[in-house]
Amino acid sequence: MTRTTLSAEASVEGAGLHTGLPCRAVFRPAAGPTGLRFLLPDGSSPIPALLENVSSTVRGTNLTLGGRTVHTVEHILACCAGLGVHDLDILMDGPEPPAADGSALPFAQAMMRAGLAEKTGQEISALPLPGPVELNDGEAFYRAEPAGGLFLSVVFDHPHPMLGRTEIALEIRPDSFLREIAPARTFGLREELDGLKAAGLAKGGSLDNAMLVERDRILCSGGPRFADEPVRHKALDLLGDLALLGAPLRAAVRAGRTGHRNNVNFAKLLSGPR
Numbered sequence: 001m002t003r004t005t006l007s008a009e010a011s012v013e014g015a016g017l018h019t020g021l022p023c024r025a026v027f028r029p030a031a032g033p034t035g036l037r038f039l040l041p042d043g044s045s046p047i048p049a050l051l052e053n054v055s056s057t058v059r060g061t062n063l064t065l066g067g068r069t070v071h072t073v074e075h076i077l078a079c080c081a082g083l084g085v086h087d088l089d090i091l092m093d094g095p096e097p098p099a100a101d102g103s104a105l106p107f108a109q110a111m112m113r114a115g116l117a118e119k120t121g122q123e124i125s126a127l128p129l130p131g132p133v134e135l136n137d138g139e140a141f142y143r144a145e146p147a148g149g150l151f152l153s154v155v156f157d158h159p160h161p162m163l164g165r166t167e168i169a170l171e172i173r174p175d176s177f178l179r180e181i182a183p184a185r186t187f188g189l190r191e192e193l194d195g196l197k198a199a200g201l202a203k204g205g206s207l208d209n210a211m212l213v214e215r216d217r218i219l220c221s222g223g224p225r226f227a228d229e230p231v232r233h234k235a236l237d238l239l240g241d242l243a244l245l246g247a248p249l250r251a252a253v254r255a256g257r258t259g260h261r262n263n264v265n266f267a268k269l270l271s272g273p274r
């Protein structure tokens with residue numbers, strides 16, 4: 001398929017979810033077949049969004065190269081995977097992209113406003129997937145089979161009475177991504193909040209950028225966008241982590257009890273011993 005970037009620059013500004021630090025993320029069209037890359041203002045070399053650069057998967061996926069880290073990259077990467085953007089330079093003046101509204105929608109809308117551009121003469125091949133790939137780790141499970149497109153089936157099964165078991169299955173195309181996945185916001189449990197803050201996480205978290213799950217209600221600005229918003233956000237995070245493969249995935253993926261660590265480990269299995 002023809003490699004795709006954006007037609008023009010786009011940007012999103014705001015504080016990061018975990019660091020709370022301000023950041024302007026500029027999406028700059030990439031002329032060459034350079035993949036998805038993060039660039040920091042110190043002029044150092046770009047950090048490619050590839051599995052080999054994953055340095056942490058605690059409550060988000062962080063990339064590190066040459067001692068420089070970008071935090072919580074998965075929502076921007078999910079937009080690229082969902083919309084079919086293969087090459088993009090993401091310039092950031094802070095260490096973590098804006099939390100925005102906790103979903104990927106503000107990034108996706110910025111990219112769609114800029115427009116997508118096919119780069120005639122530059123081709124990208126889907127990731128070779130000769131057969132099924134499975135990962136099982138405790139209650140987490142992942143399976144991928146070769147398919148004609150990218151189909152995600154994600155199960156979310158949580159003992160919390162406000163969460164329970166939900167499932168979403170869809171083909172990832174730009175229209176389905178924008179409608180079904182991009183708007184789903186991140187969430188956290190009330191009882192986890194103190195621990196997260198003590199660990200230096202969620203410093204930028206608020207009801208404007210996350211859903212807070214309490215014993216008998218879910219709090220967030222504007223109310224829930226979907227009855228099953230958490231499982232949709234799990235699909236969003238999985239899609240973003242799979243973008244670290246650096247090539248389009250043509251597979252039917254079924255996964256449950258997902259998290260960033262296993263998402264990345266599964267992507268490593270998919271990338272194979274090549």
Ligand SMILES: [Zn+2]
Pocket residue numbers: 074075186233236237
């Ligand atoms: Zn997320």
